[in-house]
Amino acid sequence: MKQTILYAMIFMAIVLPTLFFTVLSGDKEKKKVKEEKTLPPLLRLSRPPAVFFELLGFGTLFRKLFPEHTRFVQQKLDFAGLRISPGTFYCMQMFLFFLSALLATGITTLLVDEENRISIPIAGLIAAFMGGSLPGILVGNLAQERQMQILRAIPYSIDLIASAMRGGLDFSAAIRFYVNLGIRSPLVDEYSRMLREMELGVIRTTALQNMAERIKIKEFTSFASAVALGTELGAPLTETMEIQGDEMRKARFALAETKAQRAPSLMLLPMALFILPAVFITILTPVFLKMKEAGVPLF
Structure with a gap:
């Protein structure tokens, strides 16, 4: 065998x-x-x-x-x-x-x-x-790491796209401007994929919804829905994007605060497994040695 x-x-x-x-x-x-x-x-x-x-x-x-x-x-x-x-x-x-x-x-x-x-x-x-x-x-x-990278980059990307639109570019040209900045990130890859879909004839709102379904971030899903609603109602996209960017930034800060509040509870297990035994050994070892030298029965 x-x-x-x-x-x-x-x-x-x-x-x-x-x-x-x-x-x-x-x-x-x-x-x-x-x-x-x-x-x-x-x-x-x-x-x-x-x-x-x-x-x-x-x-x-x-x-x-x-x-x-x-x-x-x-x-x-x-x-x-x-x-x-x-x-x-x-x-x-x-x-x-x-x-x-x-x-x-x-x-x-x-x-x-x-x-x-x-x-x-x-x-x-x-x-x-x-x-x-x-x-x-x-x-x-x-997938979880990529989602966090996208979530961190979304508010600033929306601000840059909104700034480009205030400068006179339309929505597609503003996204292309952000993609061509050379920033390598998962969000840039998703924007590039969305641009390719739009070049193939997919309308803007559908391409945004497809991107929202791929990355599965609820803040971006609400952003895509707001852009679609603003397009239907004829509202200025720049104002909509600024509002959504602020909301995403607040959501990111709230997520950071939630993780910070969880840190003490996550530290309990490493402390119980590694730090406390070392502390007990450091404190009790001299006592144990002295009791052994004095002939005191330990067990």
Whole structure:
């Protein structure tokens, strides 16, 4: 059994790098350098075997078996700003599922004795579940981080767009002016996507609503609704944008205050686990040593 597991681990160690440098590398990978940099290291490493599994048809199979979940995964990937398909995401989960199970099974087999063989499949199942869940956790963290970056940048972007409109530009030209400033951020990417939709014939209010659905920030959703209502009523967009910018700034400050108020409660667990035991050890160790030297029975 040990020899079989070792042979399988050696096979994986030889075959996967070979696939990466021969089958999956080349000109197509050079075009994806910018896209790869947005991926976390674990997803970046698991992507070559995932693409290989997708070429074998596993990605298409998972998409057909779980159509509803595939749409949910696509929305989650768009929300995180990742340009990978749901099929590739499923194959990443499958690769990490089997790799984690294989590694945990091999290590547990080498460490436990004959009497505790029942722990081998248990360790494999736990590791497989954790490995298969890692891509979803990483994508969720990326989506949350991207949402916070967009939320921080929205008020100032609206102020800049409103200033450009006061200078004589229309709404589309003002957004293009903000995009061309060269500020690299997720919000700029979303504005660029909205501009491309408008260039393809999508009306302004619909493009704004599509952007609001992608980023899923309620303050921007209210901004898109206000712009749409102002467009229908013929109200000046500059005043509407100034009011919405102030509201978003207040919402951002309120969020910062809420996080600051949560800080003391979040510090309780690290203090109870790490700081208080160290304090007790520092205080009680001299007392313990003196009692031991005096011959006082401790227990």
